[in-house]
Amino acid sequence: MTQDAHKQRYEGRCLCGSVSFVIEAVFDGFFLCHCSHCRKGSGSAHASNLFSSTATLTWLSGEELVSHYQIPNSRHARNFCKQCGSPLPRIVRAKDDEAETDGGLVVPAGCLDTPLPLLPTAHIFTGSRADWDHELETIPQFEDFPR
Numbered sequence: 657m658t659q660d661a662h663k664q665r666y667e668g669r670c671l672c673g674s675v676s677f678v679i680e681a682v683f684d685g686f687f688l689c690h691c692s693h694c695r696k697g698s699g700s701a702h703a704s705n706l707f708s709s710t711a712t713l714t715w716l717s718g719e720e721l722v723s724h725y726q727i728p729n730s731r732h733a734r735n736f737c738k739q740c741g742s743p744l745p746r747i748v749r750a751k752d753d754e755a756e757t758d759g760g761l762v763v764p765a766g767c768l769d770t771p772l773p774l775l776p777t778a779h780i781f782t783g784s785r786a787d788w789d790h791e792l793e794t795i796p797q798f799e800d801f802p803r
């Protein structure tokens with residue numbers, strides 16, 4: 657059995673559907689990053705990124721719409737759809753992200769359509785949490801819009 661035999665196939669796309677892709681991966685980690693960059697980039701309490709050092713990424717459509725942004729003089733970068741702004745996977749060639757160590761592929765969990773076989777590994781950069789990001793499981797919950 658080769659390492660590739662253990663890889664699973666994941667499909668994903670952006671919100672507008674223009675960009676779609678396939679990933680063959682074994683994910684090494686799944687981190688919820690609360691740093692200020694990830695909060696800005698996601699517009700939410702944290703980014704939710706999967707990491708793999710051996711994954712392959714194939715764009716199926718819309719590759720020309722994939723934009724890259726790197727904060728100057730920082731290790732923080734993100735890929736996103738030029739049309740709808742959705743976060744998209746990116747290949748890391750060096751140490752350019754807080755949670756990345758060995759290079760590989762970073763995949764925003766929300767852009768995948770294939771169910772994931774793993775739960776998040778850890779919350780990271782919790783020292784940078786938003787001031788409203790505490791005990792969120794304890795507030796009222798509704799299956800759809802509150803009535």
Ligand SMILES: [Zn+2]
Pocket residue numbers: 670671672673674675737738739740741742
């Ligand atoms: Zn899009």
Ligand SMILES: [Zn+2]
Pocket residue numbers: 689690691692693694695703754781
């Ligand atoms: Zn972060």
